[in-house]
Amino acid sequence: MxxxxxxxxxxxxxxxxxxYEQAFRASVVRHLGRAPEQLPPQTVMDAYSQWGLTFEQFEQAHRTAVVEDRMFRHMxxxxxxxxxxxxxxxxxxxxxxxxxxxxxxxxxxxxxxxxxxxxxxxxxxxxxxxxxxxxxxxxxxxxxxxxxxxxxxxxxxxxxxxxxxxxxxxxxxxxxxxxxxxxxxxxxxxxxxxxxxxxxxxxxx
The missing domain is CATH 3.40.50.1000 (HAD superfamily/HAD-like)
Incomplete structure (x- = not known):
């Protein structure tokens, strides 16, 4: 109720x-120097594990995407x-x-x-x-x-x-x-x- x-x-x-996935992928490619083909489509919730990132690397990448790339503004x-x-x-x-x-x-x-x-x-x-x-x-x-x-x-x-x-x-x-x-x-x-x-x-x- x-x-x-x-x-x-x-x-x-x-x-x-x-x-979200497209926007975050673009930020990871830009800041971590990953090739797009290194980041397969997300098939599990913790996409960072599919992309070869540790949780700590994901945290930093997410913060960069939000604060520097303003991901939530532009996705x-x-x-x-x-x-x-x-x-x-x-x-x-x-x-x-x-x-x-x-x-x-x-x-x-x-x-x-x-x-x-x-x-x-x-x-x-x-x-x-x-x-x-x-x-x-x-x-x-x-x-x-x-x-x-x-x-x-x-x-x-x-x-x-x-x-x-x-x-x-x-x-x-x-x-x-x-x-x-x-x-x-x-x-x-x-x-x-x-x-x-x-x-x-x-x-x-």
Whole structure:
């Protein structure tokens, strides 16, 4: 049950709305001198192990990508995300962005500011922005996420969750969305099954 009397959709960012892998790969190539062919497509969550990085090297590479390259400001949106979320918002779905981007100390200002900038620049409608790792305790009626650990934790807590398809989560049971059109269909089906007071639509200026 959400904390407000609306249908709340909890939306992850990296790997769901934004192409984190492409942006991080470009930064690693630039700063660590790796050839692109040395960085295979991510098939496990800890891509750094596939790319021959230690966890310490990953931490430094991630910090560089966030602070120097402003990755969270410039990464590409995944196809159809803005249009899909506007369709849902205009139907009265309360969009709550939930992301765990504050991973390391002394990079929080750029992480938070660049996230807000990216959401506005890519016309992503939302009513709340939460930086938190403990997603089951963020009140939402339905979540969309790509992380296997997040999906498992959400479902263990009794939360409904859509798996946004990525190579590293193919072993998880559905419901599964391969595109943002799939997300819309799944959310609309869930939304229609519940009787909720809905907020007025946001206006796109």
């Amino acid at each position: 959400s904390s407000i009397d609306q249908f709340v959709l909890g939306v992850d960012l990296d790997g769901v709305c934004a192409d 590409q949106p995944l196809p159809g995300v803005s249009e899909a979320l506007w369709r849902l918002s205009n139907r009265g779905v309360w969009i709550r962005i939930i992301t765990h981007r504050l991973l390391f100390n002394w990079a929080h200002e750029s992480s938070a500011a660049d996230t807000a900038y990216w959401l506005d620049a890519n016309e992503i409608p939302y009513r709340d922005l939460c930086f938190i790792g403990d997603k089951p305790n963020v009140g939402a009626d339905l979540y969309v996420d790509d992380s296997p650990s997040n999906i498992v934790a959400l479902r263990a807590a009794g939360r409904a969750a859509i798996v946004f398809d990525q190579p590293y989560n193919r072993d998880l049971p559905g419901p599964r969305a391969h595109t943002w059109e799939d997300v819309v269909a799944l959310v609309e089906a869930e939304f229609a099954a519940r009787e909720r007071q809905v907020p007025l639509p946001l206006e796109l200026e």
